[in-house]
């Protein structure tokens with residue numbers, strides 16, 4: 134990726150390697166674990182520039198190669214060095230329309246930062262932190278009058294679901310001059326970003342700001358519409374005149390383990406627990422009407438080891454849990470959660486019980502949870518996911534006293550669209566089949582992407598799919614060729 | 616008309632609000648609303664429900680669609696004041712708006728020509744059973760309806776039910792109307808009389824549905840009940856509405872709300888519905904206290920009534 138930009142970085146490369154990674158300012162663990170305000174406070178302009186100076190400006194930037202949407206990291210980091218933060222933001226936006234979000238939640242260690250050349254010499258460049266910095270800076274200096282509307286093409290597209298895949302597709306398509314209408318089943322826009330990921334990691338204000346920009350660009354949002362129930366995909370195309378549809382409905386169906394006692398009061402799916410907290414503001418009861426059982430001083434366990442599990446257990450601490458456990462059946466090395474979240478959770482007081490899984494939930498005879506009978510595990514050979522398989526250890530059973538247990542063991546596809554859209558090909562597991570490069574489904578004019586195609590993945594992968602779909606949809610809308 | 620409990624800031628949410636075209640009490644504490652919701656009106660089938668969120672700080676509660684008018688683009692709901700949210704909802708009036716209504720949700724009732732169907736409605740359950748009763752009648756069934764309530768005032772939708780039933784029986788706990796007793800007493804009589812019954816649909820309080828299930832199980836009469844677990848999204852996303860059906864978890868919002876009564880574990884449903892009792896109590900008390908304060912503040916008594924009236928005349 135050649136760049137015409139001449140770097141103004143005065144630091145010689147030899148020196149850059151020696152510079153320490155700039156620490157992200159954050160709330161103290163003992164304070165933040167009692168409130169829902171954001172943990173990471175963000176770089177100042179000074180810190181950002183300091184960190185940006187570390188970039189080696191590689192000839193072949195591996196960071197960009199390993200970013201699922203190919204953000205031109207080197208270029209935007211150079212613009213930070215120059216002090217031109219708005220240009221840096223514009224540079225990121227060429228490939229990523231939601232940088233304030235990805236900067237906060239991407240598993241950077243698996244993508245850009247994991248591939249950064251500085252890793253070999255010590256710590257990678259803080260790419261996520263820098264991305265977040267320029268996005269927040271841009272937001273503070275955003276001028277809606279600068280929005281240029283593309284000349285209308287006269288084509289209408291419907292976006293089903295307002296998660297990162299749908300928002301990305303909507304943002305790209307409106308800029309190409311199409312009329313864009315987003316349908317969302319819930320009452321707020323943002324998908325998992327609003328109902329799943331808590332305020333302390335991704336403030337809702339940020340999503341609302343992004344949505345407001347899209348509104349200013351002309352995207353229409355209609356909440357409270359469950360496509361398949363309120364209106365079907367076919368009705369959108371045949372009766373409401375949409376020329377193309379993008380389905381980005383996520384993988385929102387919670388899985389349970391199917392063990393005894395899952396119906397007990399005090400046993401939640403992570404989706405329910407997090408929805409009560411985030412979408413419904415149960416932590417602000419009684420100002421908000423949504424209730425929550427009393428967590429104060431109680432033992433709470435979350436079963437699982439992904440981002441969802443960590444979000445749930447850290448939320449439990451913030452509701453006052455006395456002991457907060459993660460029960461994970463593999464070891465910490467296999468945990469799919471972002472590294473930063475594991476670190477933050479430990480600092481906040483979460484106790485990790487790895488290599489353990491519940492066999493049964495126990496009750497008090499009146500329908501309330503009192504504990505879990507668990508079993509210890511050891512690791513065997515790697516399974517199809519490449520992670521070492523947990524094997525139960527005979528005779529290792531033990532009981533953990535618990536008042537609340539939250540299941541964060543994954544989600545699957547919701548069948549509503551599948552069962553109401555004839556001719557839409559799906560996989561055995563119920564995910565929608567879509568082409569890898571165009572996101573085309575088996576139905577003419579219908580595209581799909583994000584978790585509903587891949588199964589639960591990440592924000593940036595969902596955005597990548599939304600972007601590919603928008604580009605293929607534009608081709609289809611302008612040429613008519615399928 | 617603006618309403619002190621309802622602040623709507625559509626900028627944060629979608630671009631639609633749902634207007635109340637008409638609202639009136641049909642019994643003490645039970646109000647019928649006609650609401651503008653054209654998309655839902657077009658799609659509604661008997662047995663389906665909506666999820667309603669009154670205002671920005673509100674919770675989401677499920678309510679059955681009593682009927683819909685696709686031409687006018689309206690749906691009706693019938694709401695009984697139970698706790699905070701239903702009291703708040705029932706304080707709204709013609710001209711007010713509701714922030715969110717989503718639907719139609721749930722599986723429609725299975726409507727076939729079964730032969731003779733007994734439809735049983737307890738209290739506000741009658742409003743929930745009504746659309747199915749009408750559809751069963753249209754499908755050619757002989758419909759015997761048994762309506763029950765604690766007293767005369769709480770027997771609702773009698774005229775509507777008469778229009779779609781071959782026979783209507785009424786029972787009240789205190790004998791102030793119809794026969795003194797429970798709807799199950801009437802069902803017992805019908806069975807003992809040798810009335811041929813091919814199917815029972817029972818909608819009402821959980822103890823009533825459980826009693827019906829116990830009675831018809833012995834008689835081997837297929838029985839359907841409409842369950843009312845606590846819901847949030849209503850689309851299968853949260854799993855909060857799970858009920859035990861023959862030892863297996865099912866999600867009432869997508870697999871129901873109607874289930875084969877003989878397979879349902881009612882004890883677990885009762886338990887799960889009691890999960891937030893303390894918080895619910897606190898919410899209602901706060902709401903009623905605020906209403907009291909508002910009433911005291913309001914100089915014109917008429918205005919006080921518009922904000923907090925929850926009892927119908």
Ligand SMILES: Cc1cc2nc3c(=O)[nH]c(=O)nc-3n(C[C@H](O)[C@H](O)[C@H](O)COP(=O)(O)OP(=O)(O)OC[C@H]3O[C@@H](n4cnc5c(N)ncnc54)[C@H](O)[C@@H]3O)c2cc1C
Pocket residue numbers: 238239240293294295296297298299316317318319323324325326329330358359360361381382383384385407440441442444471547549550582583584585589590591592593595
């Ligand atoms: C708690 C939690 C934490 C996570 N943390 C991270 C993280 O730190 N980093 C990361 O990269 N990823 C994380 N993820 C994963 C990431 O959020 C998802 O991969 C991503 O949101 C998927 O985007 P999507 O657009 O496919 O769908 P979603 O975000 O799931 O959005 C789908 C939307 O479609 C709506 N919808 C569904 N059905 C219908 C319908 N029939 N009609 C209309 N609308 C419908 C839903 O209500 C929802 O709003 C996390 C996930 C969870 C649950």
Ligand SMILES: Cc1cc2nc3c(=O)[nH]c(=O)nc-3n(C[C@H](O)[C@H](O)[C@H](O)COP(=O)(O)OP(=O)(O)OC[C@H]3O[C@@H](n4cnc5c(N)ncnc54)[C@H](O)[C@@H]3O)c2cc1C
Pocket residue numbers: 664674675676677678679680692693694695696697698699700701702739742743842843844845846847872888889892895896899
């Ligand atoms: C499919 C379905 C259809 C229904 N149809 C009707 C109807 O047509 N008319 C009507 O008056 N009522 C109906 N209900 C019941 C109605 O939803 C509850 O009365 C209402 O939610 C109570 O809320 P509240 O805040 O006033 O009371 P609360 O004080 O919060 O609760 C009182 C009781 O209501 C139940 N409840 C509380 N919150 C919820 C919730 N979010 N979802 C479901 N139940 C809850 C619990 O059992 C609780 O103990 C229906 C319920 C279901 C599941």
Ligand code: SF4
Pocket residue numbers: 199200201202203204206229235236239241244245246260261264593
């Ligand atoms: S989008 Fe995510 S992976 Fe790509 S550069 Fe930004 S933080 Fe890294």
Ligand code: SF4
Pocket residue numbers: 187188189190191194195196197206207248249250251258260
């Ligand atoms: S790999 Fe690291 S050092 Fe090299 S250009 Fe990318 S961010 Fe800079």
Ligand code: FES
Pocket residue numbers: 845846847848849850851852853854855856857866867868869
């Ligand atoms: S209400 Fe959430 S799954 Fe049924």
